[in-house]
Amino acid sequence: MTKALPSTSRSLPISLLRAREEVMGPIRAMLADVGITEQQWRVLRVLEERGAMEPTRIAEQACLLLPSLTRILQKLEQRALIQRRQDESDKRKQIVQISAAGSEVIAQNLDTSIALTEQVRDRLGVERYEMLLDLLKELSEGGAAPSED
């Protein structure tokens, strides 16, 4: 008797989308002032946080597909927010590094960004906020159930 699709308003994919739009709105507004997109911001953040790395790893961390990342890196390089060099031991790879100007962009937006994050956390309450992050993590981690023989 549970054999019906959830109404679109109770659909998990749509709920995830709506929630994300709500959270991203103010962040996008902030970044628009600097002329940077949400995705470009993610790439810069990953590089600042974890240091230089190759595109494939950036894509994983920033949750981007490689073709998208290719174009994003081209634009970030044009604007001198990153630097690229070839990996000497494996010439298929390259190593991408954030530049001083790139770090500068992050620094400029850090305070607002932190404030927006805290605002959302306070709105839900810390416990519910952490619970939400845990549930999301659980969702994105487990592909298959542990018992599958």
Place this chain on the structure above:
Amino acid sequence: MTKALPSTSRSLPISLLRAREEVMGPIRAMLADVGITEQQWRVLRVLEERGAMEPTRIAEQACLLLPSLTRILQKLEQRALIQRRQDESDKRKQIVQISAAGSEVIAQNLDTSIALTEQVRDRLGVERYEMLLDLLKELSEGGAAPSED
């Protein structure tokens, strides 16, 4: 002392994105077989579920921006999955309706779609699943805190 950005792996926007990618993966695979995108599917679902309506309301329900919806409706109309007519009382508006062929597409994918939804719900457990939906709803609803004088 809490004045630092969460690591990207603990960032709410990125967590929402990752979770959504995980959930959408199998659904996209299903729809790809019929040559329909995730967004086209959302539009058809909304029209099937709530009946004919104008684009502005479709956009709200399906969580799409109007310019995107314009293009999507053009393609759905080309494939005869929807019909459009002008609203007689207000000629700025139009009324969009799913066609028999459109309902057919939904019917074809209904069982798989329900199965995938249940699979996710079972993975989290019903209680945690409902809790997640509630948290997401809360996130996407409240813009400002109630007390702001």
Place this chain on the structure above:
DNA sequence: GTAATTTATTAAACATGTTAAATATATGAC
């Protein structure tokens, strides 16, 4: 009733999402 304003939709331009194919270098089989 006409001008200014508002509302519904579309168009345009650029960035990204998504899938498939191309390119270049590495690795392994022999």
Place this chain on the structure above:
DNA sequence: GTCATATATTTAACATGTTTAATAAATTAC
């Protein structure tokens, strides 16, 4: 060493996301 295969990145093509502007009809002010 040569060939087949695998890996890292890019290109191509089409769909959507996002912001701003254009268009058309409706509403309001007067």
